[in-house]
Amino acid sequence: MKRIALCGSMKTKDDLIKAGEELERRGIRVLLPIECLYNEPKIIASRAHFTRIIDEDTEAILVVNSPKNNIPNYIGANTFAEIAFAFYYHKKIYLLNDIYEPYKEELEGWGAISLHNNLNNLK
Numbered sequence: 001m002k003r004i005a006l007c008g009s010m011k012t013k014d015d016l017i018k019a020g021e022e023l024e025r026r027g028i029r030v031l032l033p034i035e036c037l038y039n040e041p042k043i044i045a046s047r048a049h050f051t052r053i054i055d056e057d058t059e060a061i062l063v064v065n066s067p068k069n070n071i072p073n074y075i076g077a078n079t080f081a082e083i084a085f086a087f088y089y090h091k092k093i094y095l096l097n098d099i100y101e102p103y104k105e106e107l108e109g110w111g112a113i114s115l116h117n118n119l120n121n122l123k
Contacts, residue, residue, distance in 0.1 A: 003029035008064035060092035
C-alpha cells in the first residue's frame with residue numbers, strides 16, 4: 001500500500017495517533033489529520049486533509065471510529081465528509097471498528113470494510 005489517510009474525531013486523536021504508529025511499524029505510510037499534529041483552524045485543517053485523501057498516492061482511508069460520549073463506532077460530520085470524498089475518488093474505505101448505525105446504509109453501499117478493531121484485517 002502506498003499510503004493510507006487516517007480520519008476520525010479529534011476528541012479521540014490519541015486513538016488516531018496510536019493506530020498510525022502501529023501501521024507505520026508495519027511499513028505503511030500514514031497521513032494523520034494535521035489537527036493531530038498542529039493547532040490549525042478547522043477550515044485549513046479540513047481542506048488540507050481532503051487534499052491528502054484525494055492525492056493519487058493515497059490508496060485508502062482508515063476511519064478510527066472510536067467510541068465518543070458513550071456512542072459506539074462514532075463517526076462525526078467532518079469524518080463522514082472525508083469518507084464521501086474517499087468514496088467519490090475511488091479510495092478504499094476501512095473502519096477500525098464496526099459500522100456506525102446512523103450511516104449504515106451509506107457505509108455499506110460505498111463498500112466500507114470493518115476491521116473489527118483488528119489492524120491485521122487491513123489488506
